[in-house]
Amino acid sequence: MTEPVVVGVDGSPSSLDAVEAAAREAALRGTGLRLVHAFAWPSIPAPPGGLPWNPAMAGVRELVDGTLIEAEQRARQVEPLVEITREVTFGAPLMVLEIESRTASLVVVGSRGLSAFGSLLLGSTAVHLAAHGRCPLLVVRGRPNPTGPVLLAVDGSPAGEGAVEFAFTEASMRGAGLLAVHVWNTRSERAYEEPGDPLNIVVDIERLHEDERRLLDETLTPWEKRRPQVAVERRLVRSRIRPALIEASRDAQLVVAGARGRGGFTGLLLGSVSQALLHHAHCPVTVIRGNE
Template structure:
């Protein structure tokens, strides 16, 4: 099913996600599919030797509570001007339900932290799991976007970064916003000065040239597909996470690949994407290398 899938649980974070997705729906006519996942209690015997208890009554209560959550979320979406809204309560863990629902969707959207999480967490487990496993572009919304702000994309030449850049181009065109493409680089630090020479001025020039080439190559296809998008290229000499967050402070959206160069092969989310997800003050889109970066939502 195409459209925008939004995970809801009655939390303030989920409401912020619904409002963000509804604004997108209002702009492009994409339908919203609001999903609430709930887990039924496991039957257990009243005594060690007795039969398992009946959870039929509990199931009815859970379904009723789910309906109340969905009704509230649908009201928020309608107030925000969503083009069309459907609701669905599904039994199961929230992460698994939303990842399955993302298959065939144009976008899946979640809040940064729902009900039941630890107060100090900046990003809940559902946001982490959906970002890492979604079958379509995933957006985590912790704070509202800055109206009129740019779209900021992290660039490092990896396959997930390539998908992120194409998605960022499409978003910038949709919003009529500037696209800021950021590539962070740094000179190597000698581990042992006695065995490794410190970088020279020529080394720095070579790294600057290489950084510019990475940006040029990464943006070529997006520029061809979206020639009307204004693009600003920034090669910054600092850590990728800090560089992205500083530039994205007043962004409409920051877009990153799920895992860039240099990470361990088994990681589903790299250090940069995890850091940005936890600390960005705007919605964050995460793209895996194997998802369509420009899916049709309507």
């Protein structure tokens, strides 16, 4: 059995949705599912003469056990044959899951947990793991189209090669098509469409278009040969990158993107495109970090 799929559980509706998605991913991979619940010690000191805080005395153990039992029931409803283990540990959830990611094939979290403010679109744990996790991260959000394709955001960067491999593998396991979208533009994510725009005089738009098409072909062709069972649709779009990918996610069952594309600053762990997808995509998003 390969490394397990790890899912963060806090009892929120978002995390229970993540449990169901994680169970499906574990079944696809033929591996186990690991339910992880983490909570920090309270920061309030015990009163003078009082007993130190004990989770069993505080009734926390019963609460945690109930949360994990519910999570396991949800997982078994989706995939009754998946082997499930539980882990309860003290510590900040983002740090605990980062450690778990070192021995996981995939970490799955909801887009918002119990500690997130109602106005936040994405929890801090998901953002942290996308930037610092040691394995692919799946953030469950939106309403996926179960018959839609796996959407791959192609950027042509060396760091994005892992995303390409993951997307082809995921599409193959799901029996889904792969929609590979490469969005290009001329400057600062602006799309110039008027023939009289000064930039069209300075820049050879046709040559740029062909260069971007070549990049898309060179990225996909090797993997099409390795995964001939995956039906691939190539889409070259001249537009603003983030809105175009978010719009394309409406009909997808999963989006796959590298953590940082070719336009990111050196040392930046999470790029603006992957952040935008994590916050605004219409379906679950998997972020793949490149090799260190």
